[in-house]
Amino acid sequence: MTAVHPPTSVLFALLADARLPTGGHTQSAGLEPALLAGLAVADVPGYIGGRLATVTRTEAAVAVVARHVVLGDPDERVAGLRAVWQAWAARTPAPALRETSQRLGRGYLRLAHRLWGAHPAVVALDAAVVAERTRPSAERPAGPVGRSDRGQPPRPLVLGVVGACVGLDARQVAQLVGYDDVQTIASATLKLAPVDPADATGWVVAAAPTVEAMAARVAHLTDPDDIPASGAPLLEEWAQQHVRRTERLFSA
Amino acid sequence: MPDHTHDHQPAPAPGQPHDHAHDHAHAHAHAHDDAVAQARGHIAAPTRSLRLGVAGPVGTGKSSLIALVCRELSGELALGVITNDIYTDEDARFLRSAGVLDPERIRAVETGACPHTAIRDDVTANLLAVEDLEEDFAPLDVVLVESGGDNLTATFSPALVDAQIFVLDVAGGGDVARKGGPGIGRADLLVVNKTDLAPYVGVDVPQMVADATTARDGRPVLALSRHDAASVEALKDWVRVMLAAHRAGAHVPQDPGPMAPHFHADEDHPAGGILHSHA
Secondary structure, three states, X not given: OOXXXXXXXHHHHHHHOOOOOOOHHHOOOOHHHHHHOOOOHHHHHHHHHHHHHOHHHHHHHHHXXXXXXXXXXXXXXXXXXXXXXXXXXXXXXXXXXXXXXXHHHHHHHHHHHHHHOOOHHHHHHXXXXXXXXXXXXHHOOOOOOOHHHOXXXXXXXXXXXHHHHHOOOHHHHHHHHHHHHHHHHHHHHHHHOOOOXXXXXXXXXXXXXXXXXXXXXXXXXXXXXXXXXXXXXXXXHHHHHHHOOOEOOOOO | OOOOOOXXXXXXXXXXXXXXXXXXHHHHHHHOOHHHHHHOOOOOOOOOOEEEEEEOEOOOOHHHHHHHHHHHHOOOOOEEEEEEEOOEOHHHHHHHHOOOOOHHHEEEEEOOOOHHHHHHHOOHHHHHHHHHHHHHOOOOOEEEEEOOOEOOOOOOOOOOOOEEEEEEEHHHOOOHHHHOOHHHHHOOEEEEEOHHHHHHHOOOHHHHHXXXXXXXXXXXXXXXXXXXXXXXXXXXXXXXXXXXXXXXXXXXXXXXXXXXXXXXXXXXXXXXXXXEOOO
């Protein structure tokens, strides 16, 4: 179980499958608040591209570097994961986006404990979680305290660890983050607007080269400091608005 | 799961000697130190409540039943509530406004427009919410999980709840109990709700209960009205007995059975909706 397999397509497909039990069906990757703010359905492909150039690129880079550190020097894994975690937090200022990512990260972590619990990468992540939770509050960045501050690892951090467990290479990990974001948007559109499912699937096909290019640009990263800080303030604003909505189909 | 009482000591600091309940489904946890185990999906959480699901069609009184349980039992049991709504947090707000439980102990889970997925195929969001409640208000005795109102075939996965109540009401028609299905046939308790309305809707309650009992091979059926004190006492007793069985390890969560293929109405869809199954 602890051996790293050669790059695998089958387990890549498993992790990219919406049927993976991690709570992903509650998500629209920000599309629901975007549509409610006036985004036209015809502009959803542009929305997909906008995310791939900004927040999704950052997430993919976080996953890539997390994978790198848990496959490296055993003595540096925990500190490395904490550095990646803090790099993610520094690049994800909106509380709504943080909380969503941390909730999804918990879902993946729950699955990782059941399927790869003895893998050194998962053990290192658990130790990083303990360390982050017990970090003196004075060291923590100022921000809202409460349910969003549970010391839960964000989704891309856990995805990088899971990628290491199943033997994905860096590029696959980045592709996984990109593909999942695009497919989440496309499938959420079907519940939010009158769209032919084949058309929505066509958006995913059309975005594939962009996903590949984005993955190629971040796959070489190994240093948390090099993770791109490509935020999208409008996405953050929409995400914050969605938190306060009382009628919504998707959590975020 | 071991018995527990309300005079529990606070959970020891990580690394301090203590004994805590390890979930045997996570037997690998023994390989790591206690601090790591504490981080592991709350497997070393101070307490593990009885997780009690409440399912049934829209409008049969699931939220009202939960409000009733909270009003009647919050004095003797530590309770928490998770609601599942398809489009709003209406149920959570209703329960908070009912004033029967600390509003902080009532939390809503959003189901991404698919309430049966959230209680059956992918229970992740609900499990996380239950674990958060158990951690924040430890020790809890019972966490009630209300499903989003759906059709007759939606039941909880035993991976999410230890026991489940399926709720029908007399106003839905006296023949519904005969129609069977996994919830009616095999939930741990079937409630026939709003019996006080029976005279107004022309339903013979004893006949409906008899039909239900037949459909359930003798499993318990409770004719309930919140205005009928004896029926309320019977509900309270059922919860107490189930909790005692859960604590004693005598109750094994049962799966009422998978969903049948069902229809999602969608006025924008050419066929008026989509037929699908969750096999």
